[in-house]
Amino acid sequence: MVVSDHSGTVDLVSSPAALASVAVGRPVRGEFTYVVPDTLSGRLSPGQRVLVPFGRGTALGFFLGPASQPAEEGIKLKPIQRVLEESPSLPPDLIALLRFAAEHYRYPLGEVIRGALPPGLSKAEDEKEARPDVQHFAVAAVTETPPELRRAPAQSAALAYLLAVGGRAPVEEVAHSIPGGRETLKKLASRGLVRLEEQVLKPGVREGLAQGRPDLLTPEQDLAVKALHYSLDMGGFQTVLLHGVTGSGKTEVYLRAVEHALAQGKGSLVLVPEIALTPQLVGRFRSRFGSDVAVLHSGLKDRERLFHWQALRKGTVRIAVGVRSAIWAPVENLGLVVVDEEHDPSFKQEDKLRYNARDMAVMRGKQAGALVVLGSATPSLESLENVRRGRYRLLEMKHRVDDRPMPTIELVDLRIERPRDGGPVTEEAPILSQPLLDAMQQTLDRGQQTILFLNRRGHSTFLLCEVCGLTLKCSECDVCLTLHRAASRVMCHYCGLATPVPDRCRECTGPMLRLGIGTERVETEVAERFPQARVARLDRDAATSGERVTELLAAFARREIDILVGTQMVAKGHDFPGVTLVCVVMADTSLAIPDFRAAERTFHLLTQVSGRAGRGKDPGRVLVQTYNPDSEPVKRVLAHDFEGFAQQEMEWRQALAYPPFARMAAVRIEGEHPEQTAGVARMLGDFLSRRMPPPSAGVRMLGPALAPISRLRGRTRWQLLLKGPTHVALSPLLARLEAKLEDIPAGVKVTIDVDPGAM
Numbered sequence: 001m002v003v004s005d006h007s008g009t010v011d012l013v014s015s016p017a018a019l020a021s022v023a024v025g026r027p028v029r030g031e032f033t034y035v036v037p038d039t040l041s042g043r044l045s046p047g048q049r050v051l052v053p054f055g056r057g058t059a060l061g062f063f064l065g066p067a068s069q070p071a072e073e074g075i076k077l078k079p080i081q082r083v084l085e086e087s088p089s090l091p092p093d094l095i096a097l098l099r100f101a102a103e104h105y106r107y108p109l110g111e112v113i114r115g116a117l118p119p120g121l122s123k124a125e126d127e128k129e130a131r132p133d134v135q136h137f138a139v140a141a142v143t144e145t146p147p148e149l150r151r152a153p154a155q156s157a158a159l160a161y162l163l164a165v166g167g168r169a170p171v172e173e174v175a176h177s178i179p180g181g182r183e184t185l186k187k188l189a190s191r192g193l194v195r196l197e198e199q200v201l202k203p204g205v206r207e208g209l210a211q212g213r214p215d216l217l218t219p220e221q222d223l224a225v226k227a228l229h230y231s232l233d234m235g236g237f238q239t240v241l242l243h244g245v246t247g248s249g250k251t252e253v254y255l256r257a258v259e260h261a262l263a264q265g266k267g268s269l270v271l272v273p274e275i276a277l278t279p280q281l282v283g284r285f286r287s288r289f290g291s292d293v294a295v296l297h298s299g300l301k302d303r304e305r306l307f308h309w310q311a312l313r314k315g316t317v318r319i320a321v322g323v324r325s326a327i328w329a330p331v332e333n334l335g336l337v338v339v340d341e342e343h344d345p346s347f348k349q350e351d352k353l354r355y356n357a358r359d360m361a362v363m364r365g366k367q368a369g370a371l372v373v374l375g376s377a378t379p380s381l382e383s384l385e386n387v388r389r390g391r392y393r394l395l396e397m398k399h400r401v402d403d404r405p406m407p408t409i410e411l412v413d414l415r416i417e418r419p420r421d422g423g424p425v426t427e428e429a430p431i432l433s434q435p436l437l438d439a440m441q442q443t444l445d446r447g448q449q450t451i452l453f454l455n456r457r458g459h460s461t462f463l464l465c466e467v468c469g470l471t472l473k474c475s476e477c478d479v480c481l482t483l484h485r486a487a488s489r490v491m492c493h494y495c496g497l498a499t500p501v502p503d504r505c506r507e508c509t510g511p512m513l514r515l516g517i518g519t520e521r522v523e524t525e526v527a528e529r530f531p532q533a534r535v536a537r538l539d540r541d542a543a544t545s546g547e548r549v550t551e552l553l554a555a556f557a558r559r560e561i562d563i564l565v566g567t568q569m570v571a572k573g574h575d576f577p578g579v580t581l582v583c584v585v586m587a588d589t590s591l592a593i594p595d596f597r598a599a600e601r602t603f604h605l606l607t608q609v610s611g612r613a614g615r616g617k618d619p620g621r622v623l624v625q626t627y628n629p630d631s632e633p634v635k636r637v638l639a640h641d642f643e644g645f646a647q648q649e650m651e652w653r654q655a656l657a658y659p660p661f662a663r664m665a666a667v668r669i670e671g672e673h674p675e676q677t678a679g680v681a682r683m684l685g686d687f688l689s690r691r692m693p694p695p696s697a698g699v700r701m702l703g704p705a706l707a708p709i710s711r712l713r714g715r716t717r718w719q720l721l722l723k724g725p726t727h728v729a730l731s732p733l734l735a736r737l738e739a740k741l742e743d744i745p746a747g748v749k750v751t752i753d754v755d756p757g758a759m
């Protein structure tokens with residue numbers, strides 16, 4: 001009855017009652033069947049946006065393909081009203097991926113699709129073209145920042161950004177990353193430091209840029225590149241885990257693979273954890289591939305998103321580099337998917353469709369028949385287990401480029417090297433031990449740079465009454481308030497609530513002690529100890545915008561900062577050759593979180609931040625202050641023993657049936673009224689326990705129980721955990737639960753989080 005011709009257009013003419021499967025862009029589950037009216041026969045292609053009657057009105061829909069006759073007789077089906085675009089917004093491999101995501105994460109398909117599309121295409125309107133095929137580029141006319149810009153920080157930052165990304169980038173991208181936006185670029189243009197160019201994008205046209213392409217690969221890079229080229233030549237889906245130590249040159253391997261895919265006429269998709277923090281990586285792609293690269297970051301405007309979507313869809317741009325959500329980019333003829341820092345928790349979306357972009361990347365590769373490369377210095381245990389089971393192929397790079405040595409890592413036992421002098425615990429008690437101070441002084445004397453890492457922002461992380469022991473908590477959340485001294489506020493890091501700093505306890509009027517350290521306090525102490533040094537801080541308080549981040553990182557790269565204090569923002573893939581000393585102020589902060597991944601996260605963070613040291617010609621040194629020198633992750637990082645750590649952690653996970661040896665789903669129940677919320681949690685607990693498969697299936701339910709943070713933004717939170725040997729074992733239960741969500745009373749919100757990230 002329904003045939004599909006080679007162009008993908010579905011010919012529904014021959015049948016009097018041709019039916020179409022449509023995902024409706026509303027929060028409703030499943031796919032809907034509509035009739036294809038005669039006027040539309042021959043004009044429908046899968047992936048097209050259509051207008052359909054829905055409820056009492058109309059809704060945006062996505063035509064997915066022909067539907068079979070509905071099982072029930074006598075259902076009155078409605079016709080599709082209109083087609084909103086000629087060529088489909090969604091390519092076939094992406095439709096397959098979106099369908100998979102809706103099913104796997106238990107989220108309404110229409111909403112999944114709407115969330116993936118740029119806002120311009122997620123409304124029930126006819127297609128508009130953003131600005132077809134023309135893009136404006138800013139091109140640097142100099143190779144370094146001239147002294148005349150010293151007094152123009154915005155222009156200086158703009159030029160620094162442009163130089164960092166390879167000297168040429170779309171105006172819109174530079175404007176987003178700098179203060180003053182387009183105006184700043186115009187000023188630079190009037191000084192003759194930047195040229196503004198218009199370019200018509202054409203499919204397959206390469207400018208032959210290839211700037212900064214090293215002639216020689218390291219032997220390990222060479223092997224990895226050959227292996228990837230071979231896989232690309234063979235064609236088809238395969239997943240490779242590229243495990244390369246920090247500084248081993250993984251980016252160059254990705255670039256060569258992208259080059260090869262391009263030469264085959266295929267597109268590439270490259271996912272990175274955070275673009276503002278890694279302009280250098282974007283730069284390497286830009287200098288190699290020029291306008292063949294679309295950079296997709298969270299700051300794009302609606303129109304820019306639409307522009308990139310259409311350019312990728314038409315194949316005028318063939319490489320997409322972006323953060324998590326770029327996994328939905330409609331790259332034409334996809335041949336390669338790269339996920340850099342595949343272990344990074346930011347690939348997991350913690351809102352709406354709670355997908356993991358790393359996992360979706362593997363699935364996308366499967367749907368498109370593409371090569372998937374997951375790269376990391378510290379691969380996730382999930383990926384390692386997939387290697388062990390023979391699903392992924394392992395490629396290793398154990399040496400740094402030019403055989404630069406790995407940094408030496410030394411421990412400072414805070415139980416012995418107490419920085420304080422036995423006096424009372426006060427706000428001013430020092431944090432930096434003598435070995436740290438000595439090493440920092442030496443580094444300064446040599447004119448080299450230091451990174452100081454602490455994974456907590458603010459000044460003091462809690463306030464406690466000296467008399468009655470009351471800790472100051474957020475009125476809306478079950479968490480302690482953090483003192484931000486520069487802002488003279490105490491703040492909640494969960495809901496953002498900020499209030500004046502109390503001097504006295506509100507219960508007993510006793511004095512409040514300021515305990516627990518944050519980056520703000522470290523910065524203050526460093527500035528006092530080293531008055532001659534240029535000190536800066538990089539965390540979410542200091543760098544409130546992408547612009548500030550770019551400015552700070554550019555200044556650090558130009559060596560205008562001697563000591564950079566920061567949170568995990570300083571740990572990410574930066575490549576600063578001037579950094580020879582990295583100090584971890586307190587290795588213990590991430591060990592204490594109630595999450596089965598706490599040790600793994602600690603190991604990853606410590607390795608990543610250590611990897612910033614000694615990337616240039618001078619060797620690097622890492623000092624780690626800790627109260628837990630015997631903890632597994634700390635000991636293993638010290639010995640550069642990733643294998644040992646992974647093995648031990650695997651044994652523990654297996655014994656306790658945690659991922660990667662089990663699959664989990666968290667059910668979160670949130671509501672305004674504590675009793676009502678608890679009632680719904682118990683009701684769902686009963687509902688699920690009555691539907692549990694027989695014990696032999698190995699599925700277990702934990703809870704319902706109050707969540708670790710039992711109140712957030714004034715709402716009570718409960719959770720339920722489901723654990724099973726495989727996703728398949730859990731999925732019937734999750735399907736039932738999803739159907740049950742329709743009966744949840746107003747005022748309570750229930751979300752299903754499949755393969756949860758943080759617990």
Ligand code: ADP
Pocket residue numbers: 214216217218221244245246247248249250251252401573575
């Ligand atoms: P990783 O991502 O593995 O930590 P990078 O890709 O950042 O490492 O590479 C580390 C440094 O080595 C970068 O400065 C990069 O430009 C340089 N590099 C990479 N490959 C080569 C090569 N074959 N020859 C010379 N330098 C290289």
Ligand code: ZN
Pocket residue numbers: 474475476477492493494495496497713
């Ligand atoms: Zn709060």
